[in-house]
Amino acid sequence: MNNLSFKAQAQGRNRAWAIYLICICCYMLSMFYRVSVTVISPQLAADLHLSVNQLSDLSAAFFYAFAAAQIPLGLFLDRWGTRRVMTIFNLVAVAGALSFALAHNGAMAILGRVLLGLGMSGNMIGAMMLIAAWFPPRRFATLTGIIVGVSTAGQFMAATPLVYISQAIGWRGAFIAVAALNALLITIFYWVVRDTPPGVELPRVDNENPFKGLGQLFRHHYYWIISLSTFFRYGCLMALQGLWAGPYLMNGLGLSQVQTGNILLFVTIGYMVGLPLWGRVSDEVLSTRKWVVVPALFIWAALVLSLGLMQGMPVWVLCALFLGLGLMSAPGQVMYPHIKELLPDHLAARALTGINLYTMLGAAALMQMAGFLVGAEPSSMHGIEGYWPVWLFMAGGLCLAGLLYLFIPDSRVARESRVASET
Numbered sequence: 001m002n003n004l005s006f007k008a009q010a011q012g013r014n015r016a017w018a019i020y021l022i023c024i025c026c027y028m029l030s031m032f033y034r035v036s037v038t039v040i041s042p043q044l045a046a047d048l049h050l051s052v053n054q055l056s057d058l059s060a061a062f063f064y065a066f067a068a069a070q071i072p073l074g075l076f077l078d079r080w081g082t083r084r085v086m087t088i089f090n091l092v093a094v095a096g097a098l099s100f101a102l103a104h105n106g107a108m109a110i111l112g113r114v115l116l117g118l119g120m121s122g123n124m125i126g127a128m129m130l131i132a133a134w135f136p137p138r139r140f141a142t143l144t145g146i147i148v149g150v151s152t153a154g155q156f157m158a159a160t161p162l163v164y165i166s167q168a169i170g171w172r173g174a175f176i177a178v179a180a181l182n183a184l185l186i187t188i189f190y191w192v193v194r195d196t197p198p199g200v201e202l203p204r205v206d207n208e209n210p211f212k213g214l215g216q217l218f219r220h221h222y223y224w225i226i227s228l229s230t231f232f233r234y235g236c237l238m239a240l241q242g243l244w245a246g247p248y249l250m251n252g253l254g255l256s257q258v259q260t261g262n263i264l265l266f267v268t269i270g271y272m273v274g275l276p277l278w279g280r281v282s283d284e285v286l287s288t289r290k291w292v293v294v295p296a297l298f299i300w301a302a303l304v305l306s307l308g309l310m311q312g313m314p315v316w317v318l319c320a321l322f323l324g325l326g327l328m329s330a331p332g333q334v335m336y337p338h339i340k341e342l343l344p345d346h347l348a349a350r351a352l353t354g355i356n357l358y359t360m361l362g363a364a365a366l367m368q369m370a371g372f373l374v375g376a377e378p379s380s381m382h383g384i385e386g387y388w389p390v391w392l393f394m395a396g397g398l399c400l401a402g403l404l405y406l407f408i409p410d411s412r413v414a415r416e417s418r419v420a421s422e423t
Helices: 002-035 041-048 052-068 070-080 082-101 106-120 123-134 137-151 153-157 160-192 212-218 221-252 257-285 290-309 315-342 345-374 385-405 412-422
Strands: none
Touching: 002 052, 002 082, 002 106, 002 123, 002 137, 002 153, 002 160, 002 221, 041 052, 041 106, 041 160, 041 221, 052 070, 052 106, 052 221, 052 345, 070 082, 070 123, 070 345, 082 106, 082 123, 082 160, 123 137, 123 315, 123 345, 137 153, 137 257, 137 315, 153 160, 153 257, 160 257, 212 221, 212 345, 221 257, 221 290, 221 315, 221 345, 221 385, 257 290, 257 315, 290 315, 290 385, 315 345, 345 385
């Protein structure tokens, strides 16, 4: 009996880590899709006859669709489970990648980006739900930090490698290949994943009013403060990395497409390193969520303002700055365990998707706001003075979020962990 029990536990651990690995792969695709417009924007503009405002719309469409899916996604995950929901959504993403690859005008390309946003909308929250089901709570921030950190390898592929691939087989061929990879991954996902460990059942919510939990969520002031914070934290990152860093570096500073791709790799490196690092700091070193997030928001604001001082700087300084931008954006991931631990367990999926709604709205809104604040066509902007309104707006939003974050409590898990370490 003991041998059978040990074998069952070993099999459960093996499946848990297999689920974790496939979730990393799926989220890696989401990271690729969301920033894949940046380095191929000249080809897209030429092939599809797009203006700079249409390029902004094209990039933002992914994030608006992603955001719009978050509230129903939380309800779907609570009611039908992660395995089925993520599978269906990823099939929508495959259709989106193919639509984008075959687009012959801006409208069809935007449709493809909308489908990609919808299809990728469940990959992070679904992974978090599976981590919560298969791993101990005290490891949640570390494991989610690792999964997002490793998955940013998808952003690596959307930088210099995508430049070379698109030069070899065209951006259309690149997206057809990624669609095939997406289809293969979701097939493996459905085969490997189970919503809960053996003997554990999903909570029954069939007879519950699904919008009741949303009312409970919206009554808490810290939901709105964390939402505003992630709106600006991730919005600034994606507005830069997902679109505007390209025009800023190529047209504003006069760098080549390959140099721009190389510098953008440093954002990804910083983000990749920072996510597990800050998750571990939050879980095990400082035992706090709040005091990891608050300083990072103010440092982020200072680094954004530094972008306005880069005229004439050597490339290595730009690489260091973009590395810092990625590194100091990463503590924002700690906001997810923070909101999860401030609310009852039965609201976990709705809390996470509720925050993710504003994360993705921030990305979409700040991309377009940057286009409005820049005003002119980036191709005509030689120099970076015209980008100052963008940097001031971003820094102001980050500072406001940091000030408001001071008024919310730390999470119970963090408090309990500190008490346990002190006794």
